[in-house]
Amino acid sequence: EAGVAQSPRYKIIEKRQSVAFWCNPISGHATLYWYQQILGQGPKLLIQFQNNGVVDDSQLPKDRFSAERLKGVDSTLKIQPAKLEDSAVYLCASSLGYEQFFGPGTRLTVL
Amino acid sequence: DQQVKQNSPSLSVQEGRISILNCDYTNSMFDYFLWYKKYPAEGPTFLISISSIKDKNEDGRFTVFLNKSAKHLSLHIVPSQPGDSAVYFCAASAVTQAGTALIFGKGTTLSVSS
Numbered sequence: 001e002a003g004v005a006q007s008p009r010y011k012i013i014e015k016r017q018s019v020a021f022w023c024n025p026i027s028g029h030a031t032l033y034w035y036q037q038i039l040g041q042g043p044k045l046l047i048q049f050q051n052n053g054v055v056d057d058s059q060l061p062k063d064r065f066s067a068e069r070l071k072g073v074d075s076t077l078k079i080q081p082a083k084l085e086d087s088a089v090y091l092c093a094s095s096l097g098y099e100q101f102f103g104p105g106t107r108l109t110v111l
Numbered sequence: 112d113q114q115v116k117q118n119s120p121s122l123s124v125q126e127g128r129i130s131i132l133n134c135d136y137t138n139s140m141f142d143y144f145l146w147y148k149k150y151p152a153e154g155p156t157f158l159i160s161i162s163s164i165k166d167k168n169e170d171g172r173f174t175v176f177l178n179k180s181a182k183h184l185s186l187h188i189v190p191s192q193p194g195d196s197a198v199y200f201c202a203a204s205a206v207t208q209a210g211t212a213l214i215f216g217k218g219t220t221l222s223v224s225s
Contacts, residue, residue, distance in 0.1 A: 040217065041217055041218075042200050042202075042217050042218055044215070045213070091155070098143045098160065099160065100157070102155045104154045105154050
């Protein structure tokens with residue numbers, strides 16, 4: 001069974017630029033999550049999708065972050081414009097139940 | 112306000128000995144707890160979980176204990192192996208109207224020396 005796929009693995013941008021991350025969840029997993037992990041911290045939820053609908057986006061900085069899940073499968077997370085404090089690893093996860101399966105993450109560095 | 116706390120940033124253990132990683136939580140609504148293991152440049156990998164209706168769950172070398180009255184759980188690894196060296200995250204979940212997202216602790220870095 002293929003795992004959660006994410007791209008790119010690494011991205012370096014300057015502040016005020018925009019960036020997009022892509023995630024392909026495990027086939028058949030209806031729930032998809034985006035987490036932000038800052039160095040030295042645990043992952044923090046940004047947004048949760050159930051199929052292609054948003055379940056929880058209460059911690060998503062909506063003035064600069066946006067996310068969508070097309071046709072209930074792939075998802076993209078966008079940051080525009082990026083700030084220095086957005087430097088982090090962005091993790092995508094999918095699940096059928098409590099257990100969530102994580103992708104390798106995208107390490108974003110904002111200069 | 113940290114709802115899930117891992118107060119030990121690091122732990123060093125010798126190969127063959129027991130590793131005990133601790134986790135405390137504050138939200139009594141949490142009904143499921145999970146431990147994840149993370150290697151550098153990889154995403155977290157699920158290790159073991161426990162429902163709030165149980166006090167122990169065992170899977171091979173890994174055992175998780177839950178003390179609901181103390182709002183405390185621990186992960187025991189016996190015997191510890193060098194390949195167990197990684198960051199271990201404790202996570203908690205509650206089914207709410209908003210969903211079932213996990214709340215993670217900050218992690219404990221385990222180093223197992225041979």
